[in-house]
Amino acid sequence: MDQNISVTTLFFSFAADRMNAREVSVPLPKGSTLGQLIAEHLLPRLGSESQDWLFSVNQEWASKDRILHDGDEVAVIPPVSGG
Amino acid sequence: MDQNISVTTLFFSFAADRMNAREVSVPLPKGSTLGQLIAEHLLPRLGSESQDWLFSVNQEWASKDRILHDGDEVAVIPPVSGG
Amino acid sequence: MDIMRLTEAPIDVNEALAAIADPACGAQAFFLGLVRNEFEGRASAGIFYDAYVGLAEKELVQIGQELKAEFDIRHVVLIHRVGDLPVGTASVLVAVASGHRPEAFRAAREGIDRIKARVPIWKQEHWANGTDSWHDDPSALT
Amino acid sequence: MDIMRLTEAPIDVNEALAAIADPACGAQAFFLGLVRNEFEGRASAGIFYDAYVGLAEKELVQIGQELKAEFDIRHVVLIHRVGDLPVGTASVLVAVASGHRPEAFRAAREGIDRIKARVPIWKQEHWANGTDSWHDDPSALT
Numbered sequence: 001m002d003q004n005i006s007v008t009t010l011f012f013s014f015a016a017d018r019m020n021a022r023e024v025s026v027p028l029p030k031g032s033t034l035g036q037l038i039a040e041h042l043l044p045r046l047g048s049e050s051q052d053w054l055f056s057v058n059q060e061w062a063s064k065d066r067i068l069h070d071g072d073e074v075a076v077i078p079p080v081s082g083g
Numbered sequence: 084m085d086q087n088i089s090v091t092t093l094f095f096s097f098a099a100d101r102m103n104a105r106e107v108s109v110p111l112p113k114g115s116t117l118g119q120l121i122a123e124h125l126l127p128r129l130g131s132e133s134q135d136w137l138f139s140v141n142q143e144w145a146s147k148d149r150i151l152h153d154g155d156e157v158a159v160i161p162p163v164s165g166g
Numbered sequence: 167m168d169i170m171r172l173t174e175a176p177i178d179v180n181e182a183l184a185a186i187a188d189p190a191c192g193a194q195a196f197f198l199g200l201v202r203n204e205f206e207g208r209a210s211a212g213i214f215y216d217a218y219v220g221l222a223e224k225e226l227v228q229i230g231q232e233l234k235a236e237f238d239i240r241h242v243v244l245i246h247r248v249g250d251l252p253v254g255t256a257s258v259l260v261a262v263a264s265g266h267r268p269e270a271f272r273a274a275r276e277g278i279d280r281i282k283a284r285v286p287i288w289k290q291e292h293w294a295n296g297t298d299s300w301h302d303d304p305s306a307l308t
Numbered sequence: 309m310d311i312m313r314l315t316e317a318p319i320d321v322n323e324a325l326a327a328i329a330d331p332a333c334g335a336q337a338f339f340l341g342l343v344r345n346e347f348e349g350r351a352s353a354g355i356f357y358d359a360y361v362g363l364a365e366k367e368l369v370q371i372g373q374e375l376k377a378e379f380d381i382r383h384v385v386l387i388h389r390v391g392d393l394p395v396g397t398a399s400v401l402v403a404v405a406s407g408h409r410p411e412a413f414r415a416a417r418e419g420i421d422r423i424k425a426r427v428p429i430w431k432q433e434h435w436a437n438g439t440d441s442w443h444d445d446p447s448a449l450t
Contacts, residue, residue, distance in 0.1 A: 012217070014300040014303035047305075059218075060221075075221065080283070080287055082217075082246060
């Protein structure tokens with residue numbers, strides 16, 4: 001299985017409610033992008049509006065063409081509401 | 084001397100320095116206005132720019148046609164600089 | 167001195183006063199956000215603040231650096247609480263010190279605006295009737 | 309609760325925090341003015357604040373009432389110190405509480421601007437070299 005990687009995906013706020021989890025480990029083919037993770041594993045459960053949300057990889061804002069690596073920490077950032 | 088009144092005049096900041104006093108009792112003919120007090124008793128020592136300053140009578144802002152009465156408290160208010 | 171911090175502890179305004187004290191600064195502006203007893207007309211008992219702690223702290227530091235670069239301020243404090251806060255509790259503090267007041271007001275306003283727009287923190291309203299809703303949850307409206 | 313006061317005692321921010329606390333207010337804005345170590349490039353050791361106490365207090369009350377009438381704020385604190393203050397000391401505090409932040413910032417800014425423009429208080433700079441000058445004294449420039 002050396003062609004597979006595993007990324008930790010974090011969920012907050014109502015995204016965590018929809019996933020029924022704050023953290024999920026997702027197996028992906030090597031070379032997968034953040035966009036592929038979102039489209040294949042997250043969108044079905046987070047809803048189509050999640051396409052417009054922000055995402056981070058290893059605590060830095062990331063674009064959807066970002067290539068993921070084994071052990072990366074991906075976070076799903078729904079619209080923030082601090083203050 | 085029942086045709087005379089006396090008003091207490093207060094000075095602050097550099098106006099007090101110019102008068103060399105914080106408080107002066109000024110005798111005036113009955114019916115005198117604030118403007119007359121300023122022109123005859125204050126301007127010569129406070130300088131011509133004091134014509135543009137604000138004045139109060141009994142702790143209320145007053146215009147120069149204000150008639151003064153015996154015992155009134157007049158205050159000379161040079162440009163303020165609080166804060 | 168600057169402070170940019172996420173915290174579970176109560177916000178201490180006196181800590182911020184000490185941090186930004188500077189004899190060269192004639193102006194200090196503070197903004198405190200607090201948990202209100204209602205939201206959009208509905209009675210609330212408190213708010214749970216969820217956060218992605220690591221990224222939220224990085225974003226607070228980034229905003230603090232931006233404020234110092236963009237405004238003529240010498241010190242900045244940005245503190246945001248996480249966890250369950252009852253009504254009346256301070257959830258966020260912005261404090262800045264500068265030579266004069268215009269830049270202090272501008273920087274403090276920008277500070278809270280950028281925190282609310284960018285820092286990964288989320289509010290869950292604890293309604294007085296016992297139910298909960300996440301702010302900005304589209305499905306909460308149905 | 310509102311406070312509009314001239315005082316010889318140190319300004320206590322915690323007193324203001326207690327005065328404006330209100331579960332209906334999600335926003336508090338504070339402005340503190342402090343004695344700086346220089347004025348227009350010249351080193352200063354402190355400032356003497358002269359005041360026409362009676363009228364100054366009336367004017368502070370008037371400004372507080374204006375702010376509550378013109379802005380959607382629920383509480384206001386306006387405190388100005390008088391007397392000799394060393395560098396680093398707070399000379400004036402404006403604090404307001406409101407539902408939301410835009411009106412809190414606007415009211416606090418208006419509060420300090422109106423205090424500086426209208427309240428009969430005068431600053432005498434105690435220069436570091438031992439001499440004194442009244443601010444805005446035309447003859448001080450010669």
